[in-house]
Structure formats: C-alpha cells, structure tokens
Amino acid sequence: MELETVQIDLDTETPTVVLHEEDARELGIHPMDRVQLRYDDGTAIGVVKVTTGLVAVGQIGVTHPLTHLQGSVGVQPAPQPQSLRYIRRKLQDIELDRSEIRTIVQDLYHDRLTDVELSAYIAGVYANGMSLGETIHMTESMADVGDRIEWGEPVVADKHSIGGVPGNRTTPIVVAIVAAAGVKIPKTSSRGITSPAGTADTMEVFCDVELDADEIRRVVGETNGCLVWGGAIELSPVDDRIIRVETPLSLDPEGQVIASVLSKKRSAGSTHVVIDIPYGESAKVTSHTEARKLARDFKRVGERLDMRIRCAITRGDGPIGVGIGPAHEAQDVLEVLQGDGPPDLRSKGVRLASILLSECDVDADAEEILGSGRALETFRSIVAAQDGDPDVSVDDIRVGEHTRTLTAGRDGVVAHVDNSVVSELARRAGAPKDMAAGLQMHTGVGKEITSGDPVVTVYADSEPKLEDAIALSERAEVIRILHPDETLIEQL
C-alpha cells in the first residue's frame, strides 16, 4: 500500500507511525504491529498506532526518529524481530549466548524493539537474573555500539556511584585529587533524573558540561581530568534506551546495572575504576549482603573485560554533606577543595581518591594533595578549560531567595534521615532544573536534637515551589527522632 507521509511532532520512544483505521484494517494490522516502510533511499520499520482523525485515509503519520521520510512510502506488514524469540527464551529461564545477546542489543540500537518488548526483556532479566557470562556479553555488546574514546594510555581512571543518596557529590573532589596526582580521569556523569542533582547538574553551576568527544580530549589533555555530562556523547546509547524503560518500571536488575555502568566506562576508554556502593534503608542498595554481592560481581565482570575495578561499600543511611541541589552541592564541593566544608563529604572524597590511586599503582597521598591546595588548583583549571570562571568563590554561587526552615518537633536522637523524602523535598523546591533550589541539612543520623532546633532549610526560586515543598514535609517524615532509650518505631 502506498501512503503519503505527514509529519507528527511527537517524541515517541520507538519509531512510531500513525495509520488511519481503515488503512490499518486493509493491511490486516493492528496497533503495536510493525510495518515495513519503503522509500527512495531504503527501508525502515515503524510501529503502528491507529487513528480516525489525526491522519486521513491514504496518509501515514511519521514521528521523530522517522521524520526524514517524505512524500510517498510503500507500507506493508513486517515480521517480528529475531530478538523477540530470545526475550521469550530469557523468560523461560534459558541462558542466552553471546550472539543472542548481541542480537538484542543490535535490535535495540536500531530501534527495532518496542518499549513493550523491552519491558518484557527487563522483566525477564529481573525475574531470572543474569549469569556472569550473560552480564559480560551484555557489557561488551553495549560498549560496541555508539561512540568510543581511545586514550592510548595504560592507565585511565574513572569513578562511579550506584546512587540513591542525596548530596553525595564526591566526584569533583575525586577527579580533582586524581588528576592532580598526574592520572588521566575523563569523567562523564549524568543529570538528576529522579534525584535533586546529578554531578553534571552540579558542575553546570561552575562551567559548561555539554562537551563533544574532541573537546573532552582537549580538556583532559590540558588538565588530566574533565567533569562533563555523558548525555552529550553517545557512549552507550542502548543503555540510555534501557534506562528509559527501567525508570518508570522501578526495575533495576543487578546484571543490567553492571552492564550499564561498565559498558559506559569501557566506551569512555577507562581501565581502572572505583565504584561507590552506598547502602541504607532508603538508598538504592538496602543491605550489606546485597552491597557485597554487587561489589563481587562488578569485580568479576571487570576482570573478564580486562578492567581493574575496586568497590567501596559506604554509608547510605542519610545524605552526605550539607547542601542538596546543584548550587548547594557546588558550595559544599568548593569548600572541601578549599580545605574546609562538610567533614563527611571531605573524608569520603579523600578515601575514594586514595583507593583509586592505589588501584592505579600510583604512589600519591590523596590527603596531602587536597590539604596542599593542589586539588583545588586542578579543579579550577578544569573549570577554566570547560569555559567556567576559575576564580569562582562560594559567595558567587547564588542560592534560592525564598527560604523556610523546618524544625524538630521533639527532643531526642536522629534515628533516620529518609533519602527519598529529602530528594523529593529538593525536587519540589525546583532542583535540579532551578540550579539555586535545594536544601541545607542541619542535622544527621545519630545526632542529638532538641525540639525547635533547625532540621533543614528549603531554598526555592519562587514562593509556590517553596510552598509545594513545605506541603510535602507536612505529610512525609524527613527525619525520625527517637528518645535514646526508645526502641518502638511504629505501632500498627
């Protein structure tokens, strides 16, 4: 059937085409079926949605990944991709081999799988787990598509955190120390998707973070390090696709997490990596056992891929540092580099840098590099190389003007700080989109507190957003205060 294309500006996750109900019936296809599209320059696959009005009979609506199609196209039913058989196999708990995993990754890369199918894959991996072999094949296959950076050096350091802990902004500190010690550390980071800030959001307070591969090479050439947003380069495009479906499902299968992290590191040319695994009641990893298993599996997969991996299992029972949100975290980071700042953030940054340097067989004292101001100097040179102001001071960093401080309602000891409530509070205040929005924490787990003491100050750019955050704090428990001898948490 020949149909006339109509452009539809809709950001669909899979290449979607819109057919009129009558044409769909004529072709014998129904919603979510695939059609093959023949046009002058070649063929493409589209997934069908049906309308009775958005396009007319004889027309075909094309959405984002297909908007290059113009004029008349030939349309016919297309078969299901090969991957679907392998996804069913995974659901039957049959271990997939290298070529089957490669086919799934290729089909994802070429947009041949719908989100519904990808969801079934993620569900299969979550239900039946991934063997070590499967994780290795997945990591390699994912690293093999998209961009790749080669450094031509035996040691390229990197760092990753499993996440889930607000304010945990150690990355700029680790990069500054390691780069100052003479080791290349080209760090790409994410923006906050469900958190109030990613490292990329925090660094954007200081400088440009959207650099392409050539610019990254230049910055690392000048300073040994960089602190950029990974999304500007396509290091593991399939990973981005998988995460987009995992996030709404809240499924994070362990093998897929390992493949996700290590495929990106491999594409970035990293050889030595330290991985921060915080665990706690409201963190992503909730038990020590789980944290140790994840660490062991990271190391095993790394070994098979000739990457040296060290894992640090860390406290995730509450936020790290004082500030939460891009500007507030930027202040914490700058203060630590200047020799001051929140002690927990400082010690964590130094410890992670130490572990990474020792894994790289570099004889350097992280504490000394930070204490001497060399880390600060390197950090300022990275900021300069990324078009920021190298002379920035803490006072230059603007924070939200609309503020409110929440106070403790009773005396006692802080037994728990809820990471997800803290994150949501900062997000409602506007973070990470509003850089100046966020929180300053005034207490932490284990600290004594008296009724009326400040718990957290909320900063926002506007009064409605501040109100929205405050409204949440009235419903959800940011911190739990117990009397020192109290053991009962809740009576149901």
Place this chain on the structure above:
Amino acid sequence: MELETVQIDLDTETPTVVLHEEDARELGIHPMDRVQLRYDDGTAIGVVKVTTGLVAVGQIGVTHPLTHLQGSVGVQPAPQPQSLRYIRRKLQDIELDRSEIRTIVQDLYHDRLTDVELSAYIAGVYANGMSLGETIHMTESMADVGDRIEWGEPVVADKHSIGGVPGNRTTPIVVAIVAAAGVKIPKTSSRGITSPAGTADTMEVFCDVELDADEIRRVVGETNGCLVWGGAIELSPVDDRIIRVETPLSLDPEGQVIASVLSKKRSAGSTHVVIDIPYGESAKVTSHTEARKLARDFKRVGERLDMRIRCAITRGDGPIGVGIGPAHEAQDVLEVLQGDGPPDLRSKGVRLASILLSECDVDADAEEILGSGRALETFRSIVAAQDGDPDVSVDDIRVGEHTRTLTAGRDGVVAHVDNSVVSELARRAGAPKDMAAGLQMHTGVGKEITSGDPVVTVYADSEPKLEDAIALSERAEVIRILHPDETLIEQL
C-alpha cells in the same frame, strides 16, 4: 500547573497526554511518567508523551480515553500505582494473594497501568507461572469488572476453542444442536485477529452479530441460543486489554489463558462449558502432554468457581472442514446443518455437542438432532432473531470472483498441512475483512495426492490481493508431500 487541553485523535492504549518539552521539564516529569489531571468533574491519570511542536507551551494534548477533558486542567506529577509493587513481587516469584491480584485487575480496568507495565506483568506470569490460587483469583477478579449477564437458570451451556486451527467452525453447529435440545447456550465469540475468521466473522455472513445484552436476552429467550460478537458487550474488558499486549509479544501464559476464557464465561453467566483443545505441530498447543495439562488446569479452576468444565483434546494437525474465511466457512456450516458438508467438521461438531449435553445431564442424541433437521431449524431461527435471512441457501453465499488453484508438485502422501501458512494465505486474499475471500482445501493430512492434483483454491475480491496470496504460496510450504516410504523431511 494549569494547561489548556487540545484534542488529539490517536488511539492510544493507555490514557496518554502530550506535554510540551518545556512544561514537562518545569513539572520535573519525563516521558512515561504519570500526571494527575484535575478538572471540573473530577480527576484522571494521564501518561506523558513529550513534544516540541504537536502542542504549544501551556497546552496539553489529550488522546482517546481522555477526550472528554476540555478547557483548562490542573496538572501535577502523580505517584506510581500500587500494582507496580505487586508486579515486581510476581517477577521475584512471590505468589500474589487475592487482594494483590484484585488491585492489578482494578488498576488495569481503570487504565492506571501503562502497556510497558502490563508487559512486565505478562512477562512475570510467563516466567514464573501462576499457581492454581492465583489463576482462580485472577479469573474471579476479571469477571467482577465489566458487564455481567444473569440467566437465573441452573444450566447455561457454553463452548470455547483454544484456536490456532483454520476452518474449525464447530461453534454454530454445537450451538444449534444444544439449543435444539432445549438447553440455553448464549454464545459470544471473537473476530479473527490473527486468523482468517472468528466465529463472529462467519456468523456475520448470515446475520447481525453486534448485539447488546438486552438483545442477547431476547434472542436466547426466543431460540435458546445466540451467536454474537463478544466485543459489542464488555464481558471482561480487562481481558481485552491484556490480550492487546500479549498478541504483539507472542506470550500466552497458561494461567492467563485460563483466566481469560473462564472470566468471560463467568461474566456471560455460563455454568457448563466444553473446551476444544486442538494440538498439532502448527497449532497453538503443540503437544499432547501440554494439551492434557491445560485440560486438567481448566477443570481444576472451573471446580473452584463452581463451573462444570469438560475438555476435548482434538486433532490440530491441519485445517478442519473445506472452506477457510467467513463465507467459505459459512457454506461448510450450512451444509453440515443440512445433513451434508465436510465429514470431519460434522463429526467434530456432533462430538462436542454430545459431550456438552452429557455434562449438562441432558439425555439427548446430538447425532439425531442434527440428522433430523432440528438443529438446522434452530439455527435458522437464531439467524432470523439476529436479523438475518432464515431461508439462506449455500448458493446465496457469495465467494470471491478472482480465483487461482494451487496444485501438487509431486506424487505422494500429504504428511503435513501448515496451519499458519494456510491462515496467512487466506488473510492475504482479504479474509476476514473481505467476507468472500478465503480458501477451499482439496486435500488433507494422510491423503494420497498425484502431481498436478488441486491442493487449494484461493478466492479474492480483487486481483492484487489474489496475487499477494499467490506470491506467499511460492515462498512458503502449504502442504508437505512425502512418498509413503520416505522418512527424511529436510537435509540441512
């Protein structure tokens, strides 16, 4: 955030809203997140797609299930539905209890789950199976939503086929015999989705099939039976939703199949059901073992729901009857009822009717009811009650004018007829949309054949469709002919 609604005519499976990228960022939500919509008459949940052009900043596009929204609506991020936790639990192979299953069904009924989430549920059930308890709870929960028909009688008969076998049009024969025996049998059927005809398509050759619940009651009151399309009444709306995602995934978890069939029967008020389970190399059920397990599980779930179920495991190694496609199957059915017609279709119809009558404790001879013409008389009265011509003859049924007969390429015995190739051939010829399109089979499994003998005649309403079907027959094997002593099928 207040946004102005814009109507978008797009048949989305979940209630989808389209936001401009800037508004989405402002709200801190990304594609596939949920938003709560506040309007004059209440609230609704929408799943977000993002655009930079289909709607402007300040607008919100609303699609089919939400097109009643008009003017200004309040939009804010909405939490994930409770079901998502239970879906994850199922993926962890934890058995779900009654209330958890009920919540999933309710969330599906109220359109609170996206297709991606439903896909994860189906994958979980496929990977980890469903216990007997889960299947029972699922069946009950599915039957409890949507329409329900009460008959106020102790015996209401019904019939179902697992499907996958073209031409298997026993239903009108069974209904005619059972209704003639004085037993109520209000039969709802499907249209062909991936097959060349459903019973509803075949019956539409004779009469109207889109009846509402009141009309069904009238027809059954007059004739004891009816033969209508189930889609016109909402007997198990959640089942329709699940099937729409199962179909493109080609996943058909056993427990879900049982819940799907029995929830519809329960909503239709049926008490005694015969289930036809054909098995064969190219049918839906491929082995005798699998067929027996399915039969046993159907009976067990039925017992717990106070329904009396009998299963007939039948031959599915090739089409039943001669005609395939609505008109051709209608001819077969009418011929059988007139005392002639394809012997396999006749004997299968009589056997299924016998089993059902005996399960209903009705002492009646199905063979006699058919042979005496009483079944034909009842069938004609049903056709009349559904606004058809009761005096229809086989010659009145028009078949496609464009025909081509495929012939055997060698001598031998027909070792295999491929159900899926036969179905696809009829579909390409235009069935079920073109009622007159279809096939006449001239041979079957086990029959001797000589080179040049007719194998199948293809009927279409137009030459291009006929050509399209013929083109398929040149690539795919409709029948496999072996010499009687030959054992090798293929050499690879």
